[in-house]
Amino acid sequence: xxxxxxxxxxxxxxxxxxxxxxxxxxxxxxxxxxxxxxxxxxxxxxxxxxxxxxxxxxxxxxxxxxxxxxxxxxxxxxxxxxxxxxxxxxxxxxxxxxxxxxxxxxxxxxxxxxxxxxxxxxxxxxxxxxxxxxxxxxxxxxxxxxxxxxxxxxxxxxxxxxxxxxxxxxxxxxxxxxxxxxxxxxxxxxxxxxxxxxxxxxxxxxxxxxxxxxxxxxxxxxxxxxxxxxxxx
Numbered sequence: 001x002x003x004x005x006x007x008x009x010x011x012x013x014x015x016x017x018x019x020x021x022x023x024x025x026x027x028x029x030x031x032x033x034x035x036x037x038x039x040x041x042x043x044x045x046x047x048x049x050x051x052x053x054x055x056x057x058x059x060x061x062x063x064x065x066x067x068x069x070x071x072x073x074x075x076x077x078x079x080x081x082x083x084x085x086x087x088x089x090x091x092x093x094x095x096x097x098x099x100x101x102x103x104x105x106x107x108x109x110x111x112x113x114x115x116x117x118x119x120x121x122x123x124x125x126x127x128x129x130x131x132x133x134x135x136x137x138x139x140x141x142x143x144x145x146x147x148x149x150x151x152x153x154x155x156x157x158x159x160x161x162x163x164x165x166x167x168x169x170x171x172x173x174x175x176x177x178x179x180x181x182x183x184x185x186x187x188x189x190x191x192x193x194x195x196x197x198x199x200x201x202x203x204x205x206x207x208x209x210x211x212x213x214x215x216x217x218x219x220x221x222x223x224x225x226x227x228x229x230x231x232x233x
Contacts, residue, residue: 002217003171007179008191008231010167017160018188020153027150031143040135044128051121058114065111068104075100175220182228192228202226 078084079093168176182190192201194211204225206214213221214232221230 002215002231003175003220004191004214004216004229004231005233006167006171007175007220007229008193008233010164010171010179011183011189011191013160013164013167014183015188017157017164020157020160023153024150024157027146027153030146034139037135037139040128040132044125044132047121047125047128051118051125054114054117054121058111058118061107061111061114065104065107068100068107072097072100072104178220179229186226186228190229191231192223192226194230194232199223199226199228199230201228206230 075093075097079090079097084090084093171179179190186201189201192199194200194206194214197211198205202223202225204223206223210221210224210230211232213219214230222228223230
């Protein structure tokens with residue numbers, strides 16, 4: 001077997017390995033960086049934070065209302081207890097009760113507004129949670145398909161790795177180094193076939209002498225244009 005043929009066969013295996021690695025990388029990226037899932041999870045977390053914040057605001061508004069009612073009860077108790085006889089003090093108590101009730105009305109409006117906001121954020125949380133569950137169910141199916149494809153690629157990689165090991169054995173180490181260097185330089189294509197008297201990688205027309213040399217079992221022949229190893233099948 002010629003050196004060029006051995007390298008050509010090795011390249012065939014290597015290009016299949018490249019395709020499998022690309023497929024595995026694509027699957028890993030989808031599984032690890034699902035933008036749609038991240039967005040839905042982010043919306044749910046934001047809804048939780050909003051609800052927690054509005055709950056706190058409601059509890060404050062509720063406490064202020066309860067406290068204001070207690071103040072009114074005390075003031076009215078003092079007003080109607082009969083303990084206060086002085087007309088000026090009674091008038092001051094009446095004004096205080098009126099002021100406290102006016103403030104209570106404002107606090108009750110704030111409490112109601114907070115309650116409405118809490119309900120709105122509770123609904124938003126339920127909706128975000130429901131959307132995430134639907135998305136997870138759909139992605140669960142899609143991800144399962146990806147995992148199945150990933151397993152197929154992994155099995156294919158095992159087979160190709162074994163095939164590559166067998167292909168490398170008869171190749172001299174110096175030729176293998178040349179091949180690996182060219183693969184890095186030439187975007188994975190180190191060996192080019194000859195089709196219609198031309199290099200099938202760059203298309204340059206090859207002389208009959210070069211084509212005959214490409215059949216040699218002894219030495220490698222290189223394309224004068226792109227520098228790849230030529231293989232004449």
